[in-house]
Amino acid sequence: MKKLAAISFLALAIAAPVQAAGPDFPTPAPIAYMEDMSSGAVLFAKDADRRMPPASMAKMMTVYVAFDLIKKGELKLDQPIEVRPETWKKWHSQGSTMFLAVGERPTVADLLKGIVTLSGNDACVVLAEGVAGTEEGFVNLMNDRAKKIGLANSHFGTSNGWPDEGRTYVTARDLAHLAAATIRDFPDLYKSFYSLPTFSWGKTLGAGADITQANRDPLLGKVAGADGLKTGHTEEAGYGFTGSAEQNGRRLVMVIAGLDSYSGRAAEAVRFMNWGFAAWKTKPVVKKDRAVGDVSVQGGTANHVAVIAPRDLNITLPAGLSPKLTGKIVYQGPVKAGFHKGDHIADLIIEGEGMPQQVLPLVAAEDVGQAGFFGRAWAGLMSLLHLA
Numbered sequence: 208m209k210k211l212a213a214i215s216f217l218a219l220a221i222a223a224p225v226q227a228a229g230p231d232f233p234t235p236a237p238i239a240y241m242e243d244m245s246s247g248a249v250l251f252a253k254d255a256d257r258r259m260p261p262a263s264m265a266k267m268m269t270v271y272v273a274f275d276l277i278k279k280g281e282l283k284l285d286q287p288i289e290v291r292p293e294t295w296k297k298w299h300s301q302g303s304t305m306f307l308a309v310g311e312r313p314t315v316a317d318l319l320k321g322i323v324t325l326s327g328n329d330a331c332v333v334l335a336e337g338v339a340g341t342e343e344g345f346v347n348l349m350n351d352r353a354k355k356i357g358l359a360n361s362h363f364g365t366s367n368g369w370p371d372e373g374r375t376y377v378t379a380r381d382l383a384h385l386a387a388a389t390i391r392d393f394p395d396l397y398k399s400f401y402s403l404p405t406f407s408w409g410k411t412l413g414a415g416a417d418i419t420q421a422n423r424d425p426l427l428g429k430v431a432g433a434d435g436l437k438t439g440h441t442e443e444a445g446y447g448f449t450g451s452a453e454q455n456g457r458r459l460v461m462v463i464a465g466l467d468s469y470s471g472r473a474a475e476a477v478r479f480m481n482w483g484f485a486a487w488k489t490k491p492v493v494k495k496d497r498a499v500g501d502v503s504v505q506g507g508t509a510n511h512v513a514v515i516a517p518r519d520l521n522i523t524l525p526a527g528l529s530p531k532l533t534g535k536i537v538y539q540g541p542v543k544a545g546f547h548k549g550d551h552i553a554d555l556i557i558e559g560e561g562m563p564q565q566v567l568p569l570v571a572a573e574d575v576g577q578a579g580f581f582g583r584a585w586a587g588l589m590s591l592l593h594l595a
Contacts, residue, residue, distance in 0.1 A: 229525050229561055230486040236475055237465035238447075240379035241483050244387050244458040248523035248565045250487055251479075252380070256360060259464055261377040262439030263303065263326045264449050265368030267385050268349045270322060270400070273315065273334060274393040275352060284319075287312035288337030290329075298329035302369065302441075305330040306409025306418050317408065324406040324422045326438065331367035342366050353381075356388045370443050379462040382449045386436050386460045390451060401435030402427060425473035426450050430480045438472070439464075446472035452480055457521075459483045486526055492534075492557065492567070493520040500536050502553050504575055507544025513572035514538075514553045520567045522557050530559035536569065544577045 232239070232251050240255040242248065276282035295309045305327030307313065313321070313333070321330035335345035342365065349363040358381040364374030390397050404427060407419040425448060426433035433452040440446045447464035461479055466472045493499060493516040501511045514536065524530065538553035546552060553569040 229563065230482075232479065232482050232486075234463070234475060234479065235466065235471070236463040236479075237445075238379045239461075239463050239479065240383050241459060241461040241479065242383050242387065243483070243487065243489075243523045244390070244451075244460060245456065245489060246521050246523040246565050247567060248487075248563045250459070250483055250523065250563070255379040255462075258360060258376040258378060259447075260368070260370065260373070260375060260441065260444040261382065262368045262441040262444040262447060263328075264382055264437050264439035264447055265363060265365070265375055265377070266322050266326065266331055267382070267389065267437050267449065268353060268363055269331050269335065269345075269366045270319060271356075271385060271389050271392075272345070272348050272352050273319060273338070274389065274396045276338065277315070277396065278393060282315060282338060284314065284316040286315045286337075288315065288318065288333055290333050291336065294329065294332050294336060298332055302328045304328060307333060308409070313408075319400050320403060320406045321408060323400050323435075323437070324403045325408070325420045326423060328367040328369060335366040353385075356384065358385060361385075368439060368441075370441055379464060382462045383460045386449050386451055386462075389436070390458070390460075397435065402433075404428070424448075424450065425476045426452060426480055429477045433480070440469070440472075448472055448476050450476055450480060452484075454484055457484070457489050487523050488526045489521040489523055491519060492522050493555070495519050498572060499555060499569055502536065502538050503541040505541035505543050506578055507575040508578050509575050512542070512552075512575050514569035515572045517549065517551070517568055517570045520555065522562075522565050522567075524559075524562055528561055530561050532557055532559040534558075544575050546571055547574050548572065 238257060239253040241251040243250055290307045290309055290311045292309050303326040305321035305325050307329045318330045318334040321327040332342050335342045339345035345366055346363055353361055361377040361381040364371040403422060405419050405421050407417045409418040411418060423438040430452050432454040435451050436449045438448045446466040446469060449462045451460045463475055495518050496515050498513045498515050501513045504510055504512055534555055534557045536553050537556050542552050548571055550571050551568050552571050555567040555569050557565045
């Protein structure tokens with residue numbers, strides 16, 4: 208069962224509650240979503256769970272899979288992958304391209320730059336075939352990783368988001384969670400690949416000059432701290448963008464989709480991100496390693512364990528408001544023994560007028576091993592006596 212425990216220390220809240228709704232963001236985008244990664248607060252959601260074609264934003268899932276394999280040591284950045292004639296024939300002129308040539312052997316790092324910076328459809332398929340043998344095999348990896356990171360309303364049918372009669376679909380909420388997972392799980396790889404302003408690959412016909420293309424990210428150079436992620440466009444999907452920026456330790460992720468022009472997408476992305484930083488503020492709640500409370504333990508060497516903040520925990524509030532806050536610890540309990548210090552075993556839920564509910568992680572303050580036979584028997588007896 209799910210147990211709740213009230214948090215008394217949140218009496219630090221401002222005395223007079225403010226009856227107010229969170230700030231609104233009027234937008235022409237049919238679909239829009241913004242989340243503050245620093246607190247987990249959803250700042251804005253407009254049709255965020257509607258299934259839609261992602262176009263090239265699907266490439267974030269391709270990159271996530273590659274980053275995951277690199278982190279595990281199963282794929283090397285300097286590993287070359289040869290461009291097959293069949294792949295070149297199908298993709299050298301289909302939408303955005305890296306201008307790969309038959310027989311070339313770009314490295315995994317080259318292909319990732321071609322995917323992230325240039326949105327190369329050809330680069331996606333070459334990488335997919337190099338990793339899994341076929342694009343279909345790689346797509347299976349994409350769907351497997353999507354499930355593991357909790358993309359509950361998404362499915363991928365291609366490595367590059369090319370229209371496929373509806374087999375590939377996502378939601379704005381899932382795209383934001385994918386972006387957040389990429390940033391959280393692979394911070395060094397994210398910084399290395401997602402904010403390159405330009406990338407050069409291929410040669411022009413005749414003159415043989417280098418082909419240099421600019422990053423399509425509309426936030427780069429326009430919003431302070433912007434460093435990713437991915438645009439997308441097809442006739443079916445319209446113009447979309449998943450982006451992120453960090454300012455003063457506060458990171459936002461945003462999605463807009465279904466816009467009708469390149470310039471409209473660029474302007475709305477900048478306006479939306481600037482709104483997120485200006486209309487909302489953060490407030491510190493719990494310092495790293497501070498004990499928040501304790502939770503019940505089942506079958507362990509201890510009956511209770513303290514839960515602490517794994518990092519400095521903040522909440523996000525509408526700018527100019529200081530609402531009264533309430534908090535509670537929530538966990539599946541009693542927690543079964545056999546966990547370690549630092550394991551995520553509970554959450555701190557904070558609520559207040561005019562602000563979204565925010566869920567912050569809490570971790571075990573120490574190891575709790577499983578009790579032996581006599582320990583379990585004694586615990587069972589105590590439980591019976593308590594019930595009696």
